[in-house]
Amino acid sequence: MKHYFLKTTILLAMFGLISCTEEQKGAEKSAADVKESAASTIEKYKAYTQKFSEAAVITQNHATGHIGDFFFTHWKDGGSTSLSLSTDGAFNVSWEGGGYNYVGGPGWHFGDKDRVIGYRFNEDSGASYITLYGWGYDEDMSAADPAHLVEYYILQRWTYDPSQDGTYGKTFVSDGVEYSTYRSIREQKPSINGPSTFYQYWSKPTEQRPLGEDHKIIFADHVKAWADTGWIIPDMNNFNASDDPTYQVMAVEVFNPANDGTASGRVWDAAAQ
Structure with missing residues (x-):
């Protein structure tokens, strides 16, 4: 923060x-x-932004805020999930099976193209995605242009493959990991700016990242790879959306989970070390 x-x-x-x-x-x-x-x-x-100076458990349908120096988001459209957070960036998401969508985790209330994200995953019992996740938004662009609002994912672990619905961009290597990029479009779906039509950008590694090890994501490499294909992220430090700032978090996402599950880990700013 x-x-x-x-x-x-x-x-x-x-x-x-x-x-x-x-x-x-x-x-x-x-x-x-x-x-x-x-x-x-x-x-x-402020209607739903909270500030915690010690460990907390979040269960509301929609909550954002700060825990120590980290920002967090916790959003679901139904079902039962909880997000446990510590001030050092440690987190645990627990979910119950059901027909709903959930996304949440800790990070920062703004995106930074030069940020290097460190993380470790300890558990993953079947999340749809564990991913660096965020938004960019340009309110000066026409809302009819999907590029005015971008939801991006740098996948690290997954059980659902988003590339089957996306347009391929390019393959590149970052920090020794080979990624392929994809772009898809969402039409009048929930976003940080209410129901909108927007692009999704994806970076998907060739192999899923293992549990129990420290990893890092060099975000600038992904921004460049997307831009090489003409996919530009709009303003990632923008408070003018209606529902949330343009945050950047290490998120756990589950949609229509068949079973109960949990995912846990820790995130930190690796550039600061």
């Missing part, structure tokens, strides 16, 4: 503790204004 603080550089300069020119003060004020604006904008989601 980004924390926004107004620095008192001008006061410090007045007391001779630092040297500060008028241009520097103006630049710092401008940067503070931008940060303050971003902090207030996220409050538009």
Whole structure:
């Protein structure tokens, strides 16, 4: 989570503790204004945004928020699931069999093309997807253009193969893992901006990533691979959608699960290490 603080550089300069020119003060004020604006904008989601400073269990149908320095999303259209979260990025999703769709997990409230995501999966008893998952949204583009809103998946484990419904893009290697890309379209389906028509971008590895090992996803490699085929992600740091910010999380998704199950792991910012 980004924390926004107004620095008192001008006061410090007045007391001779630092040297500060008028241009520097103006630049710092401008940067503070931008940060303050971003902090207030996220409050538009206060109806269901929560903040936890210790471990929590989420069971609502639709909940977003922050746990420590991580953002989380938890969404379902029915059924019974729970998302257990810790402040260090550890998570556990438990679900019951039934006819519904669920997606949730921890990460960040905005996408960053330069982010390197570290993760480890400990359990997976049959999730439809375990995936880096997020959105991009450009409200200035026509809503009739599916490219104005993009839902993206970088699959790591799966029981359902999305490539059977998608258009192939290219095959590339990132961090020693071979991926193939696909694009599909969703027409008037749930999204971060209400029912919309939008694109889905997929990166699917040749082999599923094993449990019990540390892995990483170099997100910039996937952004470039999609762009090489003309598939561009719109703004990934946008609070102007109606239902959610353009988050980026390590998500567990299940749809119409035949059986009860669980998936667990941990996510972290590998670029910061």
